[in-house]
Amino acid sequence: MNNTKRTIFESAIKVFSKNGYSGATMDAIAADAGVAKGTLYYHFKSKEEIFKYIVQEGMNVLKEKIESDSKNVNNSLDKIKILCKVQWGLVYESRDFIKVIMSQLWGQEIRQLELRKCIRSYIIYIQDYLKEAMDDGSIKKCNLSFLAYTLFGTVCSVAVYELMNEDKKDLDDMIENLMSYILNGIKVEKENKI
Amino acid sequence: MNNTKRTIFESAIKVFSKNGYSGATMDAIAADAGVAKGTLYYHFKSKEEIFKYIVQEGMNVLKEKIESDSKNVNNSLDKIKILCKVQWGLVYESRDFIKVIMSQLWGQEIRQLELRKCIRSYIIYIQDYLKEAMDDGSIKKCNLSFLAYTLFGTVCSVAVYELMNEDKKDLDDMIENLMSYILNGIKVEKENKI
Amino acid sequence: MNNTKRTIFESAIKVFSKNGYSGATMDAIAADAGVAKGTLYYHFKSKEEIFKYIVQEGMNVLKEKIESDSKNVNNSLDKIKILCKVQWGLVYESRDFIKVIMSQLWGQEIRQLELRKCIRSYIIYIQDYLKEAMDDGSIKKCNLSFLAYTLFGTVCSVAVYELMNEDKKDLDDMIENLMSYILNGIKVEKENKI
Amino acid sequence: MNNTKRTIFESAIKVFSKNGYSGATMDAIAADAGVAKGTLYYHFKSKEEIFKYIVQEGMNVLKEKIESDSKNVNNSLDKIKILCKVQWGLVYESRDFIKVIMSQLWGQEIRQLELRKCIRSYIIYIQDYLKEAMDDGSIKKCNLSFLAYTLFGTVCSVAVYELMNEDKKDLDDMIENLMSYILNGIKVEKENKI
DNA sequence: AATGAATGAGTCTTCATTCAT
DNA sequence: CATGAATGAAGACTCATTCAT
Numbered sequence: 001m002n003n004t005k006r007t008i009f010e011s012a013i014k015v016f017s018k019n020g021y022s023g024a025t026m027d028a029i030a031a032d033a034g035v036a037k038g039t040l041y042y043h044f045k046s047k048e049e050i051f052k053y054i055v056q057e058g059m060n061v062l063k064e065k066i067e068s069d070s071k072n073v074n075n076s077l078d079k080i081k082i083l084c085k086v087q088w089g090l091v092y093e094s095r096d097f098i099k100v101i102m103s104q105l106w107g108q109e110i111r112q113l114e115l116r117k118c119i120r121s122y123i124i125y126i127q128d129y130l131k132e133a134m135d136d137g138s139i140k141k142c143n144l145s146f147l148a149y150t151l152f153g154t155v156c157s158v159a160v161y162e163l164m165n166e167d168k169k170d171l172d173d174m175i176e177n178l179m180s181y182i183l184n185g186i187k188v189e190k191e192n193k194i
Numbered sequence: 195m196n197n198t199k200r201t202i203f204e205s206a207i208k209v210f211s212k213n214g215y216s217g218a219t220m221d222a223i224a225a226d227a228g229v230a231k232g233t234l235y236y237h238f239k240s241k242e243e244i245f246k247y248i249v250q251e252g253m254n255v256l257k258e259k260i261e262s263d264s265k266n267v268n269n270s271l272d273k274i275k276i277l278c279k280v281q282w283g284l285v286y287e288s289r290d291f292i293k294v295i296m297s298q299l300w301g302q303e304i305r306q307l308e309l310r311k312c313i314r315s316y317i318i319y320i321q322d323y324l325k326e327a328m329d330d331g332s333i334k335k336c337n338l339s340f341l342a343y344t345l346f347g348t349v350c351s352v353a354v355y356e357l358m359n360e361d362k363k364d365l366d367d368m369i370e371n372l373m374s375y376i377l378n379g380i381k382v383e384k385e386n387k388i
Numbered sequence: 389m390n391n392t393k394r395t396i397f398e399s400a401i402k403v404f405s406k407n408g409y410s411g412a413t414m415d416a417i418a419a420d421a422g423v424a425k426g427t428l429y430y431h432f433k434s435k436e437e438i439f440k441y442i443v444q445e446g447m448n449v450l451k452e453k454i455e456s457d458s459k460n461v462n463n464s465l466d467k468i469k470i471l472c473k474v475q476w477g478l479v480y481e482s483r484d485f486i487k488v489i490m491s492q493l494w495g496q497e498i499r500q501l502e503l504r505k506c507i508r509s510y511i512i513y514i515q516d517y518l519k520e521a522m523d524d525g526s527i528k529k530c531n532l533s534f535l536a537y538t539l540f541g542t543v544c545s546v547a548v549y550e551l552m553n554e555d556k557k558d559l560d561d562m563i564e565n566l567m568s569y570i571l572n573g574i575k576v577e578k579e580n581k582i
Numbered sequence: 583m584n585n586t587k588r589t590i591f592e593s594a595i596k597v598f599s600k601n602g603y604s605g606a607t608m609d610a611i612a613a614d615a616g617v618a619k620g621t622l623y624y625h626f627k628s629k630e631e632i633f634k635y636i637v638q639e640g641m642n643v644l645k646e647k648i649e650s651d652s653k654n655v656n657n658s659l660d661k662i663k664i665l666c667k668v669q670w671g672l673v674y675e676s677r678d679f680i681k682v683i684m685s686q687l688w689g690q691e692i693r694q695l696e697l698r699k700c701i702r703s704y705i706i707y708i709q710d711y712l713k714e715a716m717d718d719g720s721i722k723k724c725n726l727s728f729l730a731y732t733l734f735g736t737v738c739s740v741a742v743y744e745l746m747n748e749d750k751k752d753l754d755d756m757i758e759n760l761m762s763y764i765l766n767g768i769k770v771e772k773e774n775k776i
Numbered sequence: 777a778a779t780g781a782a783t784g785a786g787t788c789t790t791c792a793t794t795c796a797t
Numbered sequence: 798c799a800t801g802a803a804t805g806a807a808g809a810c811t812c813a814t815t816c817a818t
Contacts, residue, residue, distance in 0.1 A: 004798085004799085022216050025790085025791065025792085035800085036800040036801055037792095037800080038793095038794085038795085038799065038800050038801060038802095041793070041794080042798065042800095046792075047793090077381070099300040102296070103299070103300040105296070105297070105354070106214070106296050106357060107214045107293070107297060108214075116358060119358070123358070138382060140380055140382055143371060146368065147371075147375075149354065150351055150372065152354065153348065153350060153355070154347065156347060157344055157346075157347025157348075160299070161340070161343045163300060163310070164313070164317075169340075177340055180336075182379060183379045183380060184378075185376060185377045185378040185379035186333045186334055186341065186376060186377060187332070187333055187334070188332060188334055196781095198781075198782085220808075221807095221808075221809095229782075229783085230783045230784055231810085232782065232783050232784060233781080234810095235809095235812095236783090241808095241809070392777080392778085408688070411689070413813085415813095423778075424778060424780055425780065425813095426778065426779050426781095426815085426816085427779070429813095429814070429815080430777065430778065430779095434814080435813065435814090465769070487688040487689070488688070490684070490687070490688050491685050491687070491689065492685070494602070494682070494685040495605070496602075497605075504745070507746070511746070525770060526769070526770060527769055527770060528768055528770055530759065530762075534751075534759050537743045538739055538760065538763055540739075541735065541738060541742055542735065542739070544735060544739060544742060545732055545734075545736075546735075548687070548731065548735055551687065551698070552698060552701070552705075552731070562728070565724065565725060565729075565732075566732065568724075569732055569764070572766075572767035573763070573764060573765045574721045574722055575722070575765040575766060576720060576722055584802095586802075586803085607787065608789085609786095609787080617803075617804085618804045619788090619805070620789095620790085620791080621804070623790075623791095624803065624804090628788080628789080629787095
C-alpha cells in the first residue's frame with residue numbers, strides 16, 4: 001500500500017466511523033485525505049471497494065493479534081479466553097468503526113454479502129479453537145458450529161453495550177463478567193448449595 | 195389504526211425487510227400498498243416516522259407476548275426462560291425485519307437514536323425479570339444491568355445466526371442450546387468430575 | 389359574506405400576512421379558521437380566488453376611507469393630502485398584508501395580473517384628485533398619469549421604509565416629511581436666498 | 583467567475599426574470615444553460631445561493647456605474663442627479679430581473695433577509711451623496727436617513743411604472759419628470775405668483 | 777354546508793462515478 | 798499519478814385540488 005492509498009484508507013476509516021456507510025461521502029473522504037475526488041478512483045474501484053478493503057485489513061489485524069497473543073499459551077481454554085479478550089478489545093478500541101461493520105452486516109448489497117463472507121471465515125477460525133478445547137475435555141461437548149456463532153455473538157453483545165453506555169465502563173470488568181457467564185453460566189447450581 | 199394506514203404499515207414492513215432502510219423507497223412502499231405517494235405523507239410525517247411507528251408496534255407486541263406467555267408461571271427462572279424463548283422466537287419469525295432493526299441500531303440519525311431509546315427501555319424491562327430471579331437466589335448475584343445487556347445480546351447472536359445460516363435450523367434446537375449456555379456455561383467443571 | 393366565509397377570509401389574511409403568498413398553505417388557513425380543508429373550496433374556487441377576494445375588499449375599504457375622510461374638505465390640495473395620509477396610514481396599519489401585496493405585484497400569474505388591474509384602477513382614481521388640483525392651479529401642470537403613478541409610488545416607499553425599519557418611527561412624522569418632499573421638493577431655491 | 587459558472591449565472595437571470603423566483607426551476611436553469619442539473623450544484627450551493635449571487639453582482643455593477651459616471655462631477659446636486667439617473671436606468675434596462683428583486687424584497691426567507699441587507703447597504707451608500715449636498719446647502723436640511731429611503735423609494739416607483747405601462751415611454755422623459763418632482767415638488771408656490 | 781382522506785404532478789437536492797487533461 | 802469539473806439517475810417531500818360521504 002503506497003502512501004496516497006494509505007492516506008485514503010485512513011481517512012476512509014475516519015469518515016466511515018463518523019458518518020456510517022451511507023453517510024460517508026466520497027467528497028468527505030477525499031477532503032479528509034487531502035486529495036482530489038478522482039484520486040480515490042485511481043486507487044479504489046468504488047466506495048464499496050474501499051469498505052471491503054478496510055474490512056479485510058481489519059480482519060487480518062484481528063487474527064494476527066489473536067495468534068501472537070496466544071502463541072505461548074498451551075492450555076486450550078486459556079486460548080479461548082485470549083481469543084475473546086482480543087476480539088472484545090478490538091470492539092472496544094475501534095468502537096466507531098465496529099458500529100459501521102455491525103450496521104453493514106445485514107443487507108443484500110455486494111459489500112454486505114462480502115462482509116458476511118469475511119465474518120463466516122472468522123467464525124470458522126474460531127471453531128478451530130473451540131474444537132481443540134472440546135477435544136481435550138475443557139469445554140462441554142456440543143454443536144461446534146453453533147457454539148462458534150455464540151462466541152461471535154458476544155462481539156455483538158459487547159458492541160451493543162458499548163453503543164448504549166457512552167459512559168465508558170472499565171473494559172477489564174466487562175471482560176471478566178462476560179467470560180464468567182460464558183464459562184459458568186448464570187444459574188445457581190442448587191445441588192451444590194448443601 | 196384505520197385501514198389505509200394499516201395497509202401502508204404492512205407494506206412498509208415488507209419493503210423495509212426486503213431492501214433495508216435506505217434501500218426502501220417511498221415509491222416502493224406506496225406501490226406495494228396500492229396508494230399514491232401523497233397518501234403515505236397523509237398518514238405519516240416522513241419515512242423515519244413510518245420506521246419509528248413499526249418499531250414501537252413491534253416492541254408492544256413483544257412485551258405483550260412475554261407477559262401473556264408467562265402469566266401462569268411462578269418460578270422466576272422459568273419466567274426468564276420464557277422471555278428468552280419469546281424474544282428469540284420473534285427474531286426467528288420476523289427475521290427479515292429484525293435485520294433492518296439490527297442495521298439501524300448503530301448510527302446517529304434521529305430514527306436510530308429513537309430506536310436505541312426503545313431498546314434501552316426493553317432492556318430495563320428485562321432487568322425486572324432478572325432481579326426477581328436474582329433476589330430469590332435462582333441466578334447468581336452479579337451486575338444486573340450488564341446481565342440484562344448480555345441477555346439482549348443473545349438476540350443479536352440469534353439474529354446473526356439466522357443471517358448466516360439461511361438453511362433454517364430447527365428453532366427449538368437452537369433455543370435449547372443457547373439456553374443451556376446461558377444457564378450453565380460452556381466449561382466443564384473439573385472438580386465435579388471426580 | 390356569511391359567517392364561515394368571513395372566518396376563512398380573516399384567517400387567510402392572517403396566514404398570508406405571516407407567510408407570504410406561496411408560504412401560506414390551504415392547510416394552514418383551514419387550521420386557523422377551524423374548518424376542514426374542503427370547506428375552503430366550498431366557499432372559494434381556489435387559493436388565488438381567496439387572495440383576489442381579499443385584495444378587492446381591501447381596495448374598497450381604502451377608497452371608502454378616502455372618500456369619507458375628504459367629504460367635508462373643499463380645497464383640492466387638502467384632498468390630495470388626505471388621500472396620501474389615508475393610503476399611507478393603511479400601509480402602516482396593515483403592514484404585514486401590504487408586504488404580501490407588494491410581493492405579488494410583479495409576476496405573470498393570474499392573481500398577479502388581476503392585482504395589477506386593481507392597482508391600475510386605483511391609480512386612475514388618484515388621477516381624479518390630481519386633475520382637480522391641477523385644474524384649479526394648486527399643483528403644477530404636468531403629465532397627469534405619470535404624476536398619479538408617482539403618488540402611488542410613495543405607497544411603495546412607505547412600505548419599504550416600514551419593511552426596513554422595524555423600530556417603528558412615528559407615523560405622523562413620516563407623513564409630515566414625505567408630504568413636504570412631494571409638495572415642495574428637496575432642493576434649496578438659490579434665487580430666494582438673497 | 584469561470585465560463586460554466588457565468589453561463590449558469592446568465593441563464594439564471596433569464597429564467598428568474600421570466601418566471602419569478604418560485605416559478606424558476608433548477609431544471610429550467612440547467613436546460614437554458616445547457617448543463618446537467620448536478621452542475622448547478624457544483625457551482626452553487628442551492629437555488630437561494632444563485633439568487634444571492636446575482637443580487638450581489640448586480641449591486642456591484644450599480645455602484646461601479648454610479649461612481650464612474652460621477653467621477654468628473656464636482657457639484658453635489660449633480661452627483662445626486664447622476665445617482666438617480668443611473669439607478670433608474672438600471673431598473674429600465676433590467677426591468678425583468680428588477681421585478682424579481684421587488685417581489686423578493688418582502689418575506690422572511692433567508693434569501694429575502696439577505697436581499698434586504700444588500701438594499702440597506704445601498705441606502706447607506708446613497709446617504710453619503712445626500713449628506714454632501716445637505717452640508718453644502720444644495721438641498722434642504724432634513725432627516726438624512728428618511729430622505730435616502732425616499733430616494734430609494736423612487737426606484738420602486740419607476741419599477742411600478744415600468745410594470746404597469748408595458749408601452750415603453752421614453753426613459754429620458756420619465757427621468758426628467760421624476761427629477762423635477764423630487765427637486766422642486768409638485769405644489770405651485772402661491773406667494774411667487776404676484 | 778361541510779368534511780377529510782386521497783391524489784400525483786412538481787421540485788429541490790444528493791452523490792457515486794466518469795473522463796479529459 | 799492526480800485532478801476536479803461535469804454528470805444524471807434517484808429519492809424524499811410538498812401541497813393545491815378533488816370527491817365521495
